[in-house]
Amino acid sequence: MATILIIEDDNAIHSLIKDTLVLHDFKTLSAYSGTEGKLLFEQNQVDVVLLDLMLPGMNGKEFLQDIRRNSTTSVIVVSAKNDQNSKLELLTNGADDYIIKPFDIKELLARINIQFRHATKPSITNTKEIHYKNINVNLETREVRINDQTLHLTGREYAILLLFLENPQKVFSRANIYENVWNEPYFDSDKTINMHISNLRNKLNIDGTNYIKTVWGIGFKFVN
Incomplete structure (x- = not known):
């Protein structure tokens, strides 16, 4: 319960x-x-x-x-x-x-x-962890680490991170992100998505890597 x-x-x-x-x-x-x-x-x-x-x-x-x-x-x-x-x-x-x-x-x-x-929400992977560059995510504990440092993400930030990690080659529009993470039709202003992306980008930048790339006029994607 x-x-x-x-x-x-x-x-x-x-x-x-x-x-x-x-x-x-x-x-x-x-x-x-x-x-x-x-x-x-x-x-x-x-x-x-x-x-x-x-x-x-x-x-x-x-x-x-x-x-x-x-x-x-x-x-x-x-x-x-x-x-x-x-x-x-x-x-x-x-x-x-x-x-x-x-x-x-x-x-x-x-x-x-x-x-x-x-x-x-289940991961599309069959493993208990996701590794991408310096990022390590434990899918059971929801712990996110970069090198030896633990990141403290909100629920939304964690969901957005998984969306990127599970689709590292895909460019997501703001509407794509909102509908996947909020699980409802996109109706909010771009400010909400931009704010969450900015917060997540700053937290991931702990090792000096800019993991989230802005694709102008389209949305966002993870760096290759």
């Missing part, structure tokens, strides 16, 4: 989310502050975090930055902030998805299930 950590200080919203998740056979953990959420996260095996931003004590942004130092657990931000800059900032800082309050509970469930599809 998958475990979802709900970090939300509004009792009504918290209860709605919790009751719905329990009804759909998820195990839930409840926190009403960022500090409480951090403690529960460290003490339990958590599969997905639902994170409010405006929290007492440690706020949602601080919580996200803290866990991203050591974890790639999927984080869905659930916030009333609906401006594009706030959304892009949180996605840049490691959030895997962002849903705006008030939300449709069915949409929230769909976004949670998308995170699980990312985590369990």
Whole structure:
């Protein structure tokens, strides 16, 4: 049974989310502050975090930055902030998805299930590891290493990396990447894809190699 950590200080919203998740056979953990959420996260095996931003004590942004130092657990931000800059900032800082309050509970469930599809999506390879140049990916632990250094990728970044590694000769358009990684029709602006590619490119550049090539007018591909 998958475990979802709900970090939300509004009792009504918290209860709605919790009751719905329990009804759909998820195990839930409840926190009403960022500090409480951090403690529960460290003490339990958590599969997905639902994170409010405006929290007492440690706020949602601080919580996200803290866990991203050591974890790639999927984080869905659930916030009333609906401006594009706030959304892009949180996605840049490691959030895997962002849903705006008030939300449709069915949409929230769909976004949670998308995170699980990312985590369990099988590789086209029959091995437990992928090796490409200096990159090593353990498909069981989802650990990504370049030489002897471990990279801390978000769920989206990891999914994009696998897409490139499994198709190293292919050029992907932004729509291709979005539809493969988000598992839904491409409707977002190019900013979202560009931001995730930029973040992934910077993390991979730890050994001085620019692994992701921009193919102008088309999209992106891995360097040969």
